[in-house]
Amino acid sequence: MIRDKKSELFAKYEAGDISVYEEVLSMHEKAVLEDPENTELLHAYGFLYERKGKELLRKAASIYEAGVKIALEPQNLSIREKQHCHGQLISLRARLGESQKSIDFYKEFIKKHPDNPNGYIHLAHAYFKAEQMEEAKLTIDAVYKLAPKDPGVNSWMGEIYQRIGKLEEALEYFKISVELDPIFISSRFGRAFIFERLSKLEEAANEWRLIIQFYQTNLYEIQAVYPKGELARVEAKIKSSFS
Numbered sequence: 001m002i003r004d005k006k007s008e009l010f011a012k013y014e015a016g017d018i019s020v021y022e023e024v025l026s027m028h029e030k031a032v033l034e035d036p037e038n039t040e041l042l043h044a045y046g047f048l049y050e051r052k053g054k055e056l057l058r059k060a061a062s063i064y065e066a067g068v069k070i071a072l073e074p075q076n077l078s079i080r081e082k083q084h085c086h087g088q089l090i091s092l093r094a095r096l097g098e099s100q101k102s103i104d105f106y107k108e109f110i111k112k113h114p115d116n117p118n119g120y121i122h123l124a125h126a127y128f129k130a131e132q133m134e135e136a137k138l139t140i141d142a143v144y145k146l147a148p149k150d151p152g153v154n155s156w157m158g159e160i161y162q163r164i165g166k167l168e169e170a171l172e173y174f175k176i177s178v179e180l181d182p183i184f185i186s187s188r189f190g191r192a193f194i195f196e197r198l199s200k201l202e203e204a205a206n207e208w209r210l211i212i213q214f215y216q217t218n219l220y221e222i223q224a225v226y227p228k229g230e231l232a233r234v235e236a237k238i239k240s241s242f243s
Helices: 005-014 018-034 039-071 084-095 099-112 117-129 133-146 151-163 167-180 186-197 201-217 225-241
Strands: none
Touching: 005 018, 005 039, 018 039, 039 084, 084 099, 084 117, 099 117, 117 133, 117 151, 133 151, 151 167, 151 186, 167 186, 186 201, 186 225, 201 225
16 A cells, blocks of 8 residues: 555654654644544544654653752752752653652662651652552651651641541641741642531631732732632632521
């Protein structure tokens, strides 16, 4: 069977020749416009975006990995502001089905730095993203014994305990986290959502007000838009419960 140019280019791209991507994508875009109900074309067209998407995700992962290397330099181990790439890389690897890479990496990190809470936090996060909740709980419980006053540890205690259904415990850990360091505003989000799950709407509304106050105090007006919407929604639920 003689292939047309579109099929030839598709085969090349599928085999790993990324240089033909723009041309083969353009050809499929045109073909789909001309024959929008052709399921074979739609399958190939979607595949092109899916494969490109994975390439972009892997590129992003390589960039985050560079950030992780910087964060793990000895002089940066205790500086939270240099840890952002860890979480992004852990989440991205989970999306790529590569959580085991993160798990293995942070296990090795803990062996080298057994007294550094960050390694345990990241390992717990990796287990969490991999849906290995028993291992996530064991890891975060272990580091809690090591650093019970660490706001990041308490924040992840809240996240994991919330996931396993221990909501009252999660509320307390989230509370301690944000009290230790207000920058852990995600802990207030966790409390707001838990309170609503428990039908404690007044408490949920109060958490949203505290979140909005934090953002406005720190001049994060754009970030305050979402919690303002959530506060309005919860307040409407409170109002309707009295009508």
